[in-house]
Structures are given as structure tokens and as C-alpha cells.
Amino acid sequence: MGPWQVARLYALKSVWNATGLRSAGRALVEALGSADAGVRTVAGMFLVQSGKRAEPLVEEAIHRGQNLSTVLVIAGDIGAVRLEPELLRFTKDADPQVAKAARDGLRILAAQRPPRGV
Numbered sequence: 001m002g003p004w005q006v007a008r009l010y011a012l013k014s015v016w017n018a019t020g021l022r023s024a025g026r027a028l029v030e031a032l033g034s035a036d037a038g039v040r041t042v043a044g045m046f047l048v049q050s051g052k053r054a055e056p057l058v059e060e061a062i063h064r065g066q067n068l069s070t071v072l073v074i075a076g077d078i079g080a081v082r083l084e085p086e087l088l089r090f091t092k093d094a095d096p097q098v099a100k101a102a103r104d105g106l107r108i109l110a111a112q113r114p115p116r117g118v
Contacts, residue, residue, distance in 0.1 A: 001038030009039065013046040017053065025050075025057045032067040044070060048077045055080045062086050068093075072101040076108030084109060 016024035031043035090102035
């Protein structure tokens with residue numbers, strides 16, 4: 001991954017966080033499908049760092065079937081409890097990587113819940 005790719009992703013994140021421009025956020029979601037593992041990692045980190053702000057983009061990607069193995073885990077990372085039914089649905093997906101990602105996302109969500117009685 002070259003420095004210009006990192007700069008591009010950072011610029012997309014900055015524009016999206018500052019202005020809410022969805023096309024910039026969508027470009028980060030698209031970068032999750034890059035052939036370059038570094039690009040995928042940085043794009044995922046930026047989405048996770050954005051927290052709940054990323055939830056509509058993650059939901060949109062799930063509905064479009066875009067980069068499912070990654071966005072299902074990100075849904076858990078950002079605490080997208082509202083998307084839990086979607087994650088449950090994907091645990092039975094025919095693609096074993098997608099099913100595993102859905103289980104991982106659910107496991108992450110469960111770990112973020114406060115213990116009962118607290």
C-alpha cells in the first residue's frame with residue numbers, strides 16, 4: 001500500500017466525518033474489497049473508529065451484499081445492536097466465510113453488552 005492510498009483513505013474519512021457526505025463513507029466501504037490487504041485494513045479501521053456514524057453505511061453494505069465477510073464483523077465492532085437480526089440471518093449463509101463473519105460479529109456484540117444485574 002502506497003502513501004497516496006493511505007492519504008486518499010484518510011481524506012475520505014475526514015470528509016465523511018466532517019460533512020456527512022455519504023459518498024465519501026461509501027468509498028471507505030468499497031475499499032474493504034480492495035485487492036490490497038493494507039487498504040482493506042485501513043478502510044476497516046477508519047469505519048470502526050467512526051463508530052455509530054458508520055452504522056447506516058454498514059447496514060447499506062449488508063443489504064447490498066457488499067464485502068459481507070468484513071462488514072458483518074464491523075457491525076459488531078461498532079456495536080450495531082440494531083443489525084443483530086441481519087447478523088443472525090447470515091450465520092446460515094452458504095458461504096462459510098460469511099457465516100463465520102456473522103458469528104464473529106454477534107460474538108463481538110455480545111462481549112460489549114454489560115453483564116446482567118449491573
